[in-house]
Amino acid sequence: MTAHDHPPHTPQPASADGFTADGYDTVRRTFQRLLDDGRETGAGLSVWRDGTEVVRLNGGWADTGRRHPWTSTTLVQPYSLSKAFAALTALTAVRDGALELDEPIAAYWNGYRAHGKDRTTLRHVLTHQAGQPRFPASAAALDLLDDAGLRTALEQAAPEYPPGTSMGEHALTYGHLIDAVLRAGAQTTLGEAFNDVVRPALGLDAWFGVPDHELHRVADLEYADPDWPRLLPAAPWLQTPAGALDTERANSRAWRRSVFGGVNLHATATTVARFFSHLTAAEGPLRRLLGPQLQQEYISAQVTGHDTVFGTPLTWTLGFLRDRTKIAKGGVGGSVGWWSITHGHACAYLTRRLDDHSRAAEIAAALGDDLTVRTDG
Template identity: 75%
Template sequence: MDVTGFAADGYQAVREVFQRLAGDGRETGAGLSVWRDGHEVVRLEAGWADAGRSRPWRADTLVQPYSLSKTFVALAALVAVRDGALGLDEPIAGHWREYGVRGKEETTLRHVLTHRAGQPRFPAGAADVDLLDDARLRKSLAQAAPEYVPGTSLGEHALTYGHLVDGILRAAAGTTLGEMFNDVVRPALDLDAWFGVPDAELDRVADLEYADPDWPRQLHAAPWLTIPAGALDVERTNSRAWRQSVFGAVNLHTTATAMAGFFARLTSEDGPVHALLGPRLHTELLAPQVTGFDEVFGTEVTWTLGFVRDRGKIAKGGIGGSAAWWSRRHHHSAAYLTRRLADHSRAAEIAAALGDDLAVVGEDSAR
């Protein structure tokens, strides 16, 4: 497959890796962006945006990066904290009264944002709920007992994260996750990213496809992703109804340039994230909050309020292979977004060409 775009001087090795991924068939549609010193120094595209292979991947192709979406759910929640609607450490039940039952009376927003609320999956009672019935899914979480005492264990809230925050925002701030992101967060950060893709942008969305038909069952996180059915079913996730819904944990649609640009400005004290949240919450967002063995990741993880953090990077990825990060060592950002659902080895090879280590970014990280 042809690779289009550009790579500045000094980034030829990155281009060669990307070209190899496209040439050997490991990639069928992806975008790569790298930013340094406020400028995009690499923007490369390869492959096709559709299953029929009639639409070449473009710089503005939108794709669903699964759990990379959670970063922007966290930002929406923190805007509500900024506005005084609730605090990070006060019980959610003070606002969402239906939620405060069966051991969840003291659960806080900080527990939710750091994946310690004890609800890493929807309860078994939600097995018959449709994937897009967000009201019933929220209700199932409100009525369920947590799997562990909130704050005592750790496991990425793989599909529940967005519904939990949506319930909190509805109760505490009188708004929805989709409204808070699309009306406040997205314009403030000038992001080409959407929860609920508008009609005018649908023709930019890439179709997801499996690298291996058995991929959904091979995931370490598979037990946490089965309820409700369909989140890994490409027939559902490629549908217009899904693309225009808000399933906050996984279905943001965005571009590689948008994600790398966001991470490029993430830590800056004169950047848009700092301006959106203010100094206190910006510091909270990026600071290590908890380190432990994440049952869903299957490895040791340090969570901030919206990212995975280690000595080398601040990052987030998602099942399927998409990832974005800020390199704390080299002071560049990068995003690799793909429609071909496999592991993170492709993004890891891109990272290695940049001198970065991409271990532990998502539920199927290269380890």
Template identity: 75%
Template sequence: MVDVEGFAADGYDAVRRVFQRLVDDGSETGAGLSVWREGREVVRLSGGWSDAGRSRPWRDDTLVQPYSLSKAFVTLAALAAVRQGAPALDEPISGYWGEYGVRGKDRTTLRHVLTHQAGQPRFAAEAAGIDLLDDGALRESLARAAPEYAPGTSLGEHALTYGHLVDGILRAGAGTTLGEMFHDVVRPALGLDAWFGVPDDALGRVADLEYANPEWPRRLHAAPWLETPDGALDVARVNSRAWRQSVFGACNLHTTATSMAAFFSRLTSEDGPVRELLGPELHAELLASQVTDFDEVFGTRITWTLGFVRDQGKIAKGGIGGSVAWWSLRHHHACAYLTRRLDDHSRAAEIAAALGDDLAVVGED
């Protein structure tokens, strides 16, 4: 048995028991769990290991890549730029990113991108030979490519393209980059222990990802949208220093469970840091339901806000591999479950059930 470190306040014993069992029975090999309520952390648990060699125990400051949970912070960077004056949510991107306005994309807007309706849920086949970390070439491939459907007419999470689209928009429309907006504006405003491009002095805190099953990448419903460019599901590649210190906005934020739960605990607050960062109008836009339709990448009907999945019970974002964070609209607590063992969302779903939450439809299993 592996020790679980941390604490659970009175009333959260069931959550601790579930987490301990997941570690004890091998369902979990390394994870962090945090729950916040009424402005304080009521659960902080760490279990398993942070490295493949199982020599470094998972700690409460362990950083891990949660895949598509990263997208929520791409959204915040985009909206922070909108508040500063450029770009606008509903003006054609082609007005400032001229190269993008070809092959049916001339009326695509930032809102289309942020709600996964821009028609580019994956990189085109022509991008197959581009290196995973050649962000300039990947942005250019998106600008050249035809959309898979007319923007605004269908829905599919922009699985690997989301960050590159926003980065291109910010470069052309605001004279900045996704990385700069996140690190210079979003990260300090929200007090996040989260990184696009992990600094040298934090690399020792990063957890190694591993497959629960070697067949896991091929079993994903979303696999066809994650094939190009090659490497986003290759643990040898994503565990490399080069990847960890790059900016691949769709999926490579590195963060802690405590930081994510703290963020979600303040997400809807009318006097919280997210509203202060964005202002009342954009904060309301961020949280409001924007589109409800069948999402081809998720394989189910879903409601998107500008950056999150929303239903009657929660505002959430998860990623392939099992990491997820959410704000419970019913119970007014926030939870983050971040894992290095890439599998489905059943572990987080068990934690959610112990909290009285339903975690249906949070990531691209």
């Protein structure tokens, strides 16, 4: 972290920009309070209901120099929220018959048979049961952007537990496992399939590998506290290879143009909330993309148990966390998207200020939602 991450005496914009429909004044006030209190320095908030965006708020700055205000077109990296989109990309290959959810992925990726991984399925991967929640120690010397090296490290490593017997969010490995299976079984990559198939089908303003002509829209990440990376409960799962939580690396052109499918989607708040608004819809682009059976597989509970990374009981779908009130996915640093089963709305809070999830939790409370993930239904 450098001194210019928090320039002294730089004023925040006086008010949040955007709009709120009638009945959402509490949401606007909550968002404004986060800006006024300095807990937020750059974020976008979107809420969709009945096919309409009813809240679109932007506040703070998109850059560490505090020169460019955050706008509705600002792209930001939401860390593990990216996983829901990586999983969806894999499911398009299932739709096409190139992959199967319950066939061993070693049938496509022959080298993956090593060390007891021969029965690992795509369903195990998508539900964080593949036994590779982190890269092995052998990957410590690899560069963060050495895609081929990291895939090989996963191929050659023994799982931390027999696949399908336990679960823990595959923090950095998720996208690389999906990418490797797509390469072997569908002759495409995660980045290619997402950008060429998923993006246009759903009308997403989101990218795995931001193209040069869109880089000017990407927000700079910054720490709320210089010690934030070290204090994270998930830190042990994010250390290998080094650099995933390094803002200098994350803010680099090379990183933004790369595909690191577990964490580095870049998207707007509006596009994420709109995406979540389609999750359960019987008519809409997600249903048209996947068909009714795979759409239901995508959002339905697949496994419930103790997640060894989160350290708490959770229910995973093929890409989301789910309980009786919501379908949700968040990312380290504070970005969250969710569909409220209870209230029938979708929300995305995307931030560049890396901190905890209390800001999104306050937005959720203003909407009558609770972001605490339970396993009671």
